[in-house]
Amino acid sequence: MNWRFTLLVTPLRALLAAFAVAAGVLAFGWSGLFNVAATTGHWPITDWLLHFVMVNSVKTHTIAVETPGNLDDPALIARGAGHYASGCASCHGAPGRPRSPVIREMVPTAPDLDAKVPTWEPKHLFWIVKNGVKYAGMPAWISAEEREDEAWAVTAFLLKLPGMTPQTYKALAFGAEEDGSAGGLTAVAPPSGPLRPDILADCARCHGRDGAGRDGDAFPVIGGQSRAYLFDALKAFASGDRHSGIMATTAARVTEDDLKALADHYAGQSWTTTRAPVDRTLIAAGERIAREGVRATGTPACASCHGPAPTAQNPAYPRLAGQHASYLEQQLLLWEKEHDSRGGGAFRGIMRQIAFLMSKEDIRAVAAYYASLSSGE
Ligand code: HEC
Ligand code: HEC
Ligand code: HEC
Incomplete structure (x- = not known):
């Protein structure tokens, strides 16, 4: 039995058989006999x-x-x-x-x-x-x-x-918007022009018309952030430089002029935030990092760019006071993990470097501190 089998199946024969099967499949494909029509569906098997x-x-x-x-x-x-x-x-x-x-x-x-x-x-x-x-x-x-x-x-x-x-x-x-205001896959790109109500309605589903968000910390506060920062962020979402499947779906389907109009609209709103109750000791630790930095890791004081401080702020540095802790923490963790794909502005390289060196505990503390500030600070 054994010798017969070895005699019948030689490596060469096995190879030829494999070629024959492949050639048969190719010939079937070439003949066009296989029906790709979706009308007939698949066989149950x-x-x-x-x-x-x-x-x-x-x-x-x-x-x-x-x-x-x-x-x-x-x-x-x-x-x-x-x-x-x-x-x-x-x-x-x-x-x-x-x-x-x-x-x-x-x-x-x-x-x-x-x-x-x-x-x-x-x-x-x-x-x-x-x-x-x-x-x-x-x-x-x-x-x-x-x-x-x-x-x-x-x-x-x-x-x-x-x-x-x-x-x-x-x-x-x-949210508070009309049914059917979703953009994304459900709509073709509208022509650009001044801010179109249907585009704003799509953003407002999640961020609200005033940019304050809804449902607790589900969406970051954007109303009252600087025009330059908003526009850069939106462009980065649309191009994929700043990774977010949620924001890419909505930002990538409109033109740059529309993004400008949206940045104008949201920059013109007031920065309204709600202070979430957070752990006092955590806030104190976060305040130290924000005001003094962390010498051991070379982390600079956040306050020098993000406030709170009386100095005039560069519009490319986003406001953090009163932003949701979970959002701030998530952004810093993302920066730390994939420090090549966050942010949208010309100075984003700075922020990457800073986040990359931070420990998870420091991130949690500083996020809690900024979330605890009221919007005016
Ligand atoms: C372009 C159309 C399309 C879009 C957009 C789409 N899906 Fe699907 N989805 C499909 C198809 C087709 C299947 C069937 C896959 C199969 O049967 O193997 C499927 C399967 C699924 C399944 C598995 C269902 C099952 O048990 O067979 C889930 C869960 C699912 N999709 C969730 C989602 C979610 C959530 C989204 C949005 C993030 C989404 N899909 C977007 C087409 C789509
Ligand atoms: C489906 C809900 C949803 C819709 C619709 C939506 N957003 Fe967002 N937006 C989010 C989420 C979630 C984030 C946080 C993204 C992240 O984690 O990077 C975000 C982030 C942003 C940011 C960055 C905020 C920051 O501090 O860096 C801006 C700016 C923004 N959205 C503007 C818009 C505009 C303008 C529109 C309309 C074109 C829009 N969003 C539509 C959910 C949404
Ligand atoms: C030298 C200036 C500078 C310093 C110092 C700095 N940042 Fe930033 N930060 C930036 C810039 C610029 C951006 C915006 C990057 C972009 O998107 O273009 C940013 C963005 C952020 C964001 C994202 C905000 C949002 O809305 O998505 C967080 C969170 C943040 N910084 C936290 C911190 C913390 C915490 C510290 C201190 C440990 C810190 N930053 C120190 C310049 C700075």
Whole structure:
């Protein structure tokens, strides 16, 4: 038996057989007999096989993924919902908004997620949102590697999606704005000109018309930040220099003139912030860093550029007094992690260097200190 087998299957024959199979596949492709029409859909066996491969791929690739403990945070859910309206609902539909008939003709189609979400664990959903699904038309997250925190925000929202009422969805995704004001994937780029109400309405869904934000610390305060800083930040989001899938979706679809008009609008608002209650000892430690820096790590005093100080401020240095602690902390951690892709202005190199040298504890303390200041300081 053994000698017969070795006689029949020689390495050369195996190689020739492999070539023959490859040539056969190529010839079939070349003949044009395979029908790529989406009208006929997949055979049930192909459907089953693709789903089987996808489910197992997701499970295997998430073995080492750790699920954060804050997926119930209302701010995270609101941030995820805001993006869902501009980046996902156009394919998957949303509560009270059925999927488009065009999307239903996709093979495979983007499913209604109400029924699908409960079939996955949170880390599976996170992985799908971050990485997308090849051969299926499910896109990966913009800046997937850099912004896992944003993919988790969308996951936090997805977990609340099954059974959500249209009213709850509207409040979470649109804030005080009218339904249908989402830009992103759902709209073609409007022509540029003076500030267009439909573009402002899209920003206002998350930041409010006054730029003060909503839902606690879900969105950074932008009203009253300098025009130069706002414009630079928006351009950097649009070009991908500053990584954020949420902000790229909304900023990259309008022209530079529109971004200028938006920067004008928000710079003209007053800087209104709410002081969050934070730990006193942490604030005191943060104040020391802000006023004196940290000699051991060569961290300069933040106050020399960001205040509070009576000196005239360079408009390229953003205001931090009263900004949300979680946002400040997140930005500094991002800078530390991938110190090549934050900020938008000409002086961003300085800030990268500073954040890169900071410890996590110092970052937490200084963020708490700035958040505790009132807007006038
Ligand atoms: C261009 C259309 C499109 C967009 C935009 C899109 N998806 Fe998908 N999505 C798909 C398609 C198609 C599938 C089906 C993949 C499959 O069956 O293998 C899918 C699958 C999924 C699944 C897995 C569902 C399952 O169990 O089969 C989840 C979860 C998901 N998408 C979430 C999202 C989220 C969240 C967003 C926004 C960040 C998003 N999708 C944006 C097309 C899209
Ligand atoms: C879906 C919600 C959402 C929408 C819509 C949105 N933003 Fe944002 N915005 C965010 C989030 C979240 C961040 C924080 C990004 C980060 O972590 O880098 C942000 C950050 C910003 C920043 C940077 C703030 C800083 O201190 O550096 C500016 C400026 C800004 N947005 C302006 C706008 C404008 C103008 C629009 C309309 C074109 C808009 N945003 C639409 C959620 C949104
Ligand atoms: C020499 C001036 C300088 C010093 C000192 C400085 N920064 Fe900055 N910082 C900047 C500039 C410039 C930017 C804006 C970068 C950009 O986006 O172009 C910035 C941005 C930031 C941001 C992002 C704000 C936002 O709205 O997204 C944070 C947070 C920050 N700095 C914190 C700090 C802290 C904390 C310290 C002290 C440890 C510090 N900075 C020291 C110049 C400075």
